[in-house]
Amino acid sequence: MLDWNTLLAPYKQAVDEMKIKLKGIREQYQLSSQHTPIEFVTGRVKPVSSILQKSKRKNIPLNELEEKMQDLAGVRVMCQFVGDIDTVVELVRARTDFEIVEERDYIKHKKNSGYRSYHFVLKYPVQMIEGGEKRILVELQIRTLAMNFWATIEHSLQYKYAGKIPAEVEQRLQRAAEAAFRLDEEMSQIRGEVQEAQQILSKKRDSVR
Amino acid sequence: MLDWNTLLAPYKQAVDEMKIKLKGIREQYQLSSQHTPIEFVTGRVKPVSSILQKSKRKNIPLNELEEKMQDLAGVRVMCQFVGDIDTVVELVRARTDFEIVEERDYIKHKKNSGYRSYHFVLKYPVQMIEGGEKRILVELQIRTLAMNFWATIEHSLQYKYAGKIPAEVEQRLQRAAEAAFRLDEEMSQIRGEVQEAQQILSKKRDSVR
Amino acid sequence: MLDWNTLLAPYKQAVDEMKIKLKGIREQYQLSSQHTPIEFVTGRVKPVSSILQKSKRKNIPLNELEEKMQDLAGVRVMCQFVGDIDTVVELVRARTDFEIVEERDYIKHKKNSGYRSYHFVLKYPVQMIEGGEKRILVELQIRTLAMNFWATIEHSLQYKYAGKIPAEVEQRLQRAAEAAFRLDEEMSQIRGEVQEAQQILSKKRDSVR
Amino acid sequence: MLDWNTLLAPYKQAVDEMKIKLKGIREQYQLSSQHTPIEFVTGRVKPVSSILQKSKRKNIPLNELEEKMQDLAGVRVMCQFVGDIDTVVELVRARTDFEIVEERDYIKHKKNSGYRSYHFVLKYPVQMIEGGEKRILVELQIRTLAMNFWATIEHSLQYKYAGKIPAEVEQRLQRAAEAAFRLDEEMSQIRGEVQEAQQILSKKRDSVR
Numbered sequence: 001m002l003d004w005n006t007l008l009a010p011y012k013q014a015v016d017e018m019k020i021k022l023k024g025i026r027e028q029y030q031l032s033s034q035h036t037p038i039e040f041v042t043g044r045v046k047p048v049s050s051i052l053q054k055s056k057r058k059n060i061p062l063n064e065l066e067e068k069m070q071d072l073a074g075v076r077v078m079c080q081f082v083g084d085i086d087t088v089v090e091l092v093r094a095r096t097d098f099e100i101v102e103e104r105d106y107i108k109h110k111k112n113s114g115y116r117s118y119h120f121v122l123k124y125p126v127q128m129i130e131g132g133e134k135r136i137l138v139e140l141q142i143r144t145l146a147m148n149f150w151a152t153i154e155h156s157l158q159y160k161y162a163g164k165i166p167a168e169v170e171q172r173l174q175r176a177a178e179a180a181f182r183l184d185e186e187m188s189q190i191r192g193e194v195q196e197a198q199q200i201l202s203k204k205r206d207s208v209r
Numbered sequence: 210m211l212d213w214n215t216l217l218a219p220y221k222q223a224v225d226e227m228k229i230k231l232k233g234i235r236e237q238y239q240l241s242s243q244h245t246p247i248e249f250v251t252g253r254v255k256p257v258s259s260i261l262q263k264s265k266r267k268n269i270p271l272n273e274l275e276e277k278m279q280d281l282a283g284v285r286v287m288c289q290f291v292g293d294i295d296t297v298v299e300l301v302r303a304r305t306d307f308e309i310v311e312e313r314d315y316i317k318h319k320k321n322s323g324y325r326s327y328h329f330v331l332k333y334p335v336q337m338i339e340g341g342e343k344r345i346l347v348e349l350q351i352r353t354l355a356m357n358f359w360a361t362i363e364h365s366l367q368y369k370y371a372g373k374i375p376a377e378v379e380q381r382l383q384r385a386a387e388a389a390f391r392l393d394e395e396m397s398q399i400r401g402e403v404q405e406a407q408q409i410l411s412k413k414r415d416s417v418r
Numbered sequence: 419m420l421d422w423n424t425l426l427a428p429y430k431q432a433v434d435e436m437k438i439k440l441k442g443i444r445e446q447y448q449l450s451s452q453h454t455p456i457e458f459v460t461g462r463v464k465p466v467s468s469i470l471q472k473s474k475r476k477n478i479p480l481n482e483l484e485e486k487m488q489d490l491a492g493v494r495v496m497c498q499f500v501g502d503i504d505t506v507v508e509l510v511r512a513r514t515d516f517e518i519v520e521e522r523d524y525i526k527h528k529k530n531s532g533y534r535s536y537h538f539v540l541k542y543p544v545q546m547i548e549g550g551e552k553r554i555l556v557e558l559q560i561r562t563l564a565m566n567f568w569a570t571i572e573h574s575l576q577y578k579y580a581g582k583i584p585a586e587v588e589q590r591l592q593r594a595a596e597a598a599f600r601l602d603e604e605m606s607q608i609r610g611e612v613q614e615a616q617q618i619l620s621k622k623r624d625s626v627r
Numbered sequence: 628m629l630d631w632n633t634l635l636a637p638y639k640q641a642v643d644e645m646k647i648k649l650k651g652i653r654e655q656y657q658l659s660s661q662h663t664p665i666e667f668v669t670g671r672v673k674p675v676s677s678i679l680q681k682s683k684r685k686n687i688p689l690n691e692l693e694e695k696m697q698d699l700a701g702v703r704v705m706c707q708f709v710g711d712i713d714t715v716v717e718l719v720r721a722r723t724d725f726e727i728v729e730e731r732d733y734i735k736h737k738k739n740s741g742y743r744s745y746h747f748v749l750k751y752p753v754q755m756i757e758g759g760e761k762r763i764l765v766e767l768q769i770r771t772l773a774m775n776f777w778a779t780i781e782h783s784l785q786y787k788y789a790g791k792i793p794a795e796v797e798q799r800l801q802r803a804a805e806a807a808f809r810l811d812e813e814m815s816q817i818r819g820e821v822q823e824a825q826q827i828l829s830k831k832r833d834s835v836r
Binding site: 080145146149152153156157160169172173175176179180182183185186187189190193194 | 289354355358361362365366369378381382384385387388389391392394395396398399402403405
Binding site for chain 3: 214215218221222225226229230233234236237238240241300303304305306334336337338341342
């Protein structure tokens, strides 16, 4: 039988390390009184139940999970503005502590469902107590708060209807996707104003402390 | 001279305790496989620079801060749906570990600026190493993610323009408020569907673990 | 069947709250540049396997666990010096956010095994999402680092030998208990010196920051 | 003027990353039901006041801090047994995510003061938002709980007496060092017994959960 704890241990470690590293980026920006492109960071190891379902759906044998299931370790960066996503993408490409295996831009090319997000698949080195360095796949998603909000909802509904969402619910979901997109658009319009404001705010604070 | 660290210590303690308590609510819901009305919780002690500005603006003498500035300690609950806010309000009213001093419903009665949120002012008991129990004011805000998103932006702009936002920026802000409101409306429509879906999802997970 | 998650949820919440409260005491001392009597704080909900063993050993029916097993929720305070334990005991007695049910002083009256520690049993109020306030038992242990070190070892050995430790191991354990006691004694001798030193150190830091 | 926040930012990042990595080692051991050689991990960036004092005492110009002050970033691993230190040393040497610059064994060769500990100086790569990868020095100390206890005390006293501890205090400190050493010795005697016991304990827990 598969020992899930042992199999998933390096993925948990990679998620923990990536979270600390991405949060560190935010702190570097805050320190330099610049608008930070990273609002918050989350991460998770895929639950065993989801792994089993996906392996069945996609015909991935359990002994090939590590090579073929790219999101066993998942890390997500949330941005305030659509424009921030580009900044984060550049920062990810400039790093030397992992290798980029794949990039997918679902923002320029959004999915039919309405899904928008920027994806990286990384090869991330983890140090094991037995066997030394092990390079594992990690999926990194970058999106705005509004994109994330919608995606969470859609994910729940896909599960409920096992991928076959009724036309009526589908339409409501589309309208919500449009509302989320609209919010991102309005926020982008206001972005320049806000960034300048945040720098002023941040400097005011420093001068008093 | 005012010793800020000492003055603010019980407020920091109250924020830390309230965060643990509100996160505990979320965990109780997750455990019972019900949709949780609390998405996440944040808290902060008001920065000294902001206290000084507000005390000047509102004419509050520094020796009356503790009675008259109600948001020295601020805790914020973010909800996925507008309807969740009512649930959280009821849970707050049912608690016996603090006293409610005031309630303000800026959702039924939104501010002219477009601001929406539900506010409580609480009297919260903190145990001090000298002098025993001390009851201090804590402000608790409850809002959706979309309300919060907008409010963060508006807060930055109020600072930048020292309360005098130009008409053009004001209009953009109004459009963003509408987009946020619209997103909340669309999400409410879809709420019943999603809640049911999340329960199914949560039970599926349990059955495999 | 017993739903352990639901049964233990309020105990987990109590542990989390108590930890935040006891750590807050340490911060209050640090802030006032006094020697802090609390070095660190740990807590845990008793693992289900240990509950089952103890209920069998002590003949506690599973439907009476909440009244009769006093350490389902356990919180532990570690002190640098034996003398600090008295200070913490006084602080616990002065609080108004729980009720003290019992006190046991295994420092004045150490167990035959060599075990030393100060125990409280508390009745702690937790707010539940259903049913309002619930008062549960929490065990609070206060000990020095050296006492803790020894107790951890002894606990492991009790398990290994199911309570029947061989005479030879027993003797080694006694010698270790004496070495731990001796370290506490030597540290107490040096205590006054160190406390004064720590205050100087703490003030030096403040003056530069 | 020196901008301490900016100078120390990569050191803070390195400390955060190292802590996550070393705690990950502990989790890997716990997962495999082996005795973990790592009890707990702490870390800190050197306070500015201490940097200034040390730079004066050791004649290090402030513009050469990064090359010449090896403990701006400090990480500490605490072990239960003296024998665990060797295991941790081997794990550190086997890693590929930093370079070892120096090793000092103050356990085989304890300092005159009574100080015992194992030290590494590492060159650790941090990713900066401007300028890419930066390699900085990090000091890693490995010691038992008893060694740590004594070292904390001695550090406080060195400060109080500015390095000139009176003969009488010095003698007390020596007796405490001996008591700490004695405790480590007794614990080592008992080590084999305890490790076996902890594995039994850990497996019992697994089988019930």
